Amino acid sequence: MTEKANESRRNFLYLAAGGLGGVAAAATVIPFIGSMLPAADTLAASKTEYDVSTVAEGQLVVIQWQGKPVFVTNRTPALLKQLDGHDDMLKDKDSMATDAVSAEWLTDENRKYRSIKKEYLIVVASCTHLGCIPGYKPSAGRAEWGDSVPEDWPGGWHCPCHGSLYDLSARVINGSPAPFNLYLMPYKYLTDTKVVIG
Numbered sequence: 001m002t003e004k005a006n007e008s009r010r011n012f013l014y015l016a017a018g019g020l021g022g023v024a025a026a027a028t029v030i031p032f033i034g035s036m037l038p039a040a041d042t043l044a045a046s047k048t049e050y051d052v053s054t055v056a057e058g059q060l061v062v063i064q065w066q067g068k069p070v071f072v073t074n075r076t077p078a079l080l081k082q083l084d085g086h087d088d089m090l091k092d093k094d095s096m097a098t099d100a101v102s103a104e105w106l107t108d109e110n111r112k113y114r115s116i117k118k119e120y121l122i123v124v125a126s127c128t129h130l131g132c133i134p135g136y137k138p139s140a141g142r143a144e145w146g147d148s149v150p151e152d153w154p155g156g157w158h159c160p161c162h163g164s165l166y167d168l169s170a171r172v173i174n175g176s177p178a179p180f181n182l183y184l185m186p187y188k189y190l191t192d193t194k195v196v197i198g
Contacts, residue, residue, distance in 0.1 A: 046198050052120045053193035060136045062125055065185060065197045069125035069133060071170070079155065079168055080119065082140050083112055086154045091172045092181055101181040105188075114169045114184065122187055122195065123170045127159040129178040134159040134166060157182075 048065040055061050055074040062069050087093045094111055095101045105116055115121045125133050134157035137145050141153055148158055149165065156167040165173040170182035187197040 048197045049190070049194060050197065051194050052117075052122075055120070058138065060138075062133075070185070070197065071121065071123050071125040071136075071182070073121040073136075073168075075119050075121060075168060079138055080113070082138075082155045082168055086152070086167065089152070089154070089173050090167065091174055091176070091179075093171060095171065095181050095184075097180055100183040103184045103186065106184075112169060114171070114181070116187075116189060120195075121169060122185070122197065124183040124185055126183070127161070127164050127178050128172065128180040128182065129159065129162055129164050129176070132159050132161040134164065134182075138168060 046066055048063065048070075050063055050072065052072060052074065055072055057074050057076045058079065060071055060073045063072060064070065091097070092101065095106060095114060106114065110116065110118060113121070114123070127134050136156075137149060137153070137158050138155045139145070140155045142149060142151055145153065145158070148160070150173075153165075154167050156165065156173075157170065158165055159176075159178070162177045164176035164178035166176075166178075166182055167173060172178045172181050185197055187195050189195050
C-alpha cells in the first residue's frame with residue numbers, strides 16, 4: 001500500500017472513531033439531562049385549579065400554588081367602591097413598577113381592580129417587604145382596626161410584622177416598607193368560575 005492510501009485509511013478510522021465516540025457521549029448525556037427535567041407530577045403541581053364561586057361575597061380564602069400562599073378575595077360592590085378616591089396614597093397605582101406586579105391581561109379598564117373579573121382578586125399572599133402574610137382588614141377607617149391602620153384607611157391588608165399596608169387591590173400604600181404591590185401570578189378562567197393558576 002502506498003503512503004497516501006495509508007494516510008486516507010488512517011483519516012477515515014479517526015473520523016469513524018470520533019463519530020462513534022460522539023454517539024456514545026450523546027447516548028450517555030441525553031438520559032442524564034432528561035433526569036434533571038421536572039417529573040410529570042411536579043409539572044402538574046405547578047398549576048392549581050380553583051373554583052372562585054366557592055368564595056362567599058366579602059370573603060378571603062388562602063390557597064396554595066407552587067408551595068406559595070395565594071389570596072383569593074370575592075369583593076362586594078361596596079368593597080369595589082372603596083378602591084376610588086385614594087390614588088394619591090399609592091406607591092404604584094397602575095402596577096407598573098416591576099413585572100411581578102403586572103400581567104399581560106392588565107389593561108386600562110381593569111388596572112384599578114388588578115383582576116380579570118373585577119370582583120375576584122387573586123394575588124400572591126406574601127408581603128413584598130420580607131415575605132410575611134398580611135392580615136385582611138377590608139373595612140375602611142379605624143373603627144374596627146384601631147391604630148394598626150391610618151385614619152384615612154381605605155380598607156385592604158396590613159402586614160403586622162413591619163407595618164406595610166395594601167389597599168383592596170393589593171396595591172402598596174405610601175409610607176409602607178414594602179416596595180411593591182402584592183405580586184400577580186399567571187392565571188386564566190377555564191369556565192365562568194374555575195381558574196387555573198400557573
